[in-house]
Amino acid sequence: GNSVTQMEGPVTLSEEAFLTINCTYTATGYPSLFWYVQYPGEGLQLLLKATKADDKGSNKGFEATYRKETTSFHLEKGSVQVSDSAVYFCALRNDYKLSFGAGTTVTVRA
Amino acid sequence: GAVVSQHPSWVICKSGTSVKIECRSLDFQATTMFWYRQFPKQSLMLMATSNEGSKATYEQGVEKDKFLINHASLTLSTLTVTSAHPEDSSFYICSADRGSSGGSTDTQYFGPGTRLTVL
Numbered sequence: 581g582n583s584v585t586q587m588e589g590p591v592t593l594s595e596e597a598f599l600t601i602n603c604t605y606t607a608t609g610y611p612s613l614f615w616y617v618q619y620p621g622e623g624l625q626l627l628l629k630a631t632k633a634d635d636k637g638s639n640k641g642f643e644a645t646y647r648k649e650t651t652s653f654h655l656e657k658g659s660v661q662v663s664d665s666a667v668y669f670c671a672l673r674n675d676y677k678l679s680f681g682a683g684t685t686v687t688v689r690a
Numbered sequence: 691g692a693v694v695s696q697h698p699s700w701v702i703c704k705s706g707t708s709v710k711i712e713c714r715s716l717d718f719q720a721t722t723m724f725w726y727r728q729f730p731k732q733s734l735m736l737m738a739t740s741n742e743g744s745k746a747t748y749e750q751g752v753e754k755d756k757f758l759i760n761h762a763s764l765t766l767s768t769l770t771v772t773s774a775h776p777e778d779s780s781f782y783i784c785s786a787d788r789g790s791s792g793g794s795t796d797t798q799y800f801g802p803g804t805r806l807t808v809l
Contacts, residue, residue: 616800623694623783623802624734669733676722676787678798680733 582607586670586681593660593688601655601684603644603670611672613637613646613653618667618683627655627668660688693717694786696801703774704809711769711804713784719764720786724798725757728781740767774808781805 587602605613615627615637628637633648642657653670665688670681693716703709713723722741726734738759739747746759756778758770767786771778785798 624785624800626797626799629797677736677739678724678734678785679736682733683731685731 582611582672582674582677582679584670584672584679584681586668586684588682588684590685590687593686595661595688595690596659597688599655599657599660599664599686601668601670601686603653603655603681605651605653605670605672607651607672607674607679609674611674613644614671614673614678615642615644615653615655616669616671616680618669620666624669660686662688662690664688692788692799694784694799694801696782696784696804698804699802700805700807702807702809705775706773708770708772709774709806711771711782711784711806713767713769713786713801715765715786715788715799718786718788720767720788721764722787723761723767724785724787725759725767725769726783726785728783728803730781734783737769771806774806776808779806779808 584605612631614629616624617627618624628639630637630646636645644653644655667683667685669683671678695714697712725737728734736749737752740759740761742761742764748754761767781803783803785800
């Protein structure tokens with residue numbers, strides 16, 4: 581079956597710090613991989629995605645590379661801001677269904 | 691573009707009553723919509739896949755008679771929680787697939803969610 585494992589939070593950082601959230605997956609076939617972000621009081625928003633091995637998704641300074649050999653899709657940002665405080669979900673899509681990781685709460689302090 | 695709305699955003703009801711939640715794609719047609727349930731500080735769990743004009747496909751362990759789904763048009767899907775009980779209290783989220791002819795675009799757009807509290 582399909583499953584996504586991401587690092588547990590919460591993660592607390594200072595502004596301008598480097599952020600990494602690890603995500604690994606198991607899946608049959610060739611899934612697409614996603615990072616979604618949920619800001620306080622809002623619905624999930626697509627942050628970035630990658631559809632095949634070695635693809636790099638990027639948006640708003642965040643990046644993640646689809647690594648088939650390690651079945652990973654780690655999220656990184658070089659310099660976080662207070663506005664990046666949110667819950668981040670790693671997800672894979674197989675057969676039109678999304679499977680989500682447990683979510684990682686990130687808090688950035690000024 | 692690609693906005694999905696849900697109504698109501700929150701609802702409180704008495705045990706034994708039924709509650710209907712609407713999910714609308716505002717600026718695109720969605721052949722497929724999905725319903726998720728999210729418990730506090732946990733991930734989204736897919737409940738069912740809703741296809742316009744056909745019966746919904748439920749995930750294992752989800753009671754189809756309790757969670758009635760109707761995908762009446764290409765822009766509207768409804769989830770009705772029948773005879774709700776306190777254990778049904780949760781955050782319900784829908785998403786819509788902005789698919790085009792020939793298949794999915796590989797991206798789902800999410801509604802803001804509906805907080806259901808059953809007393």
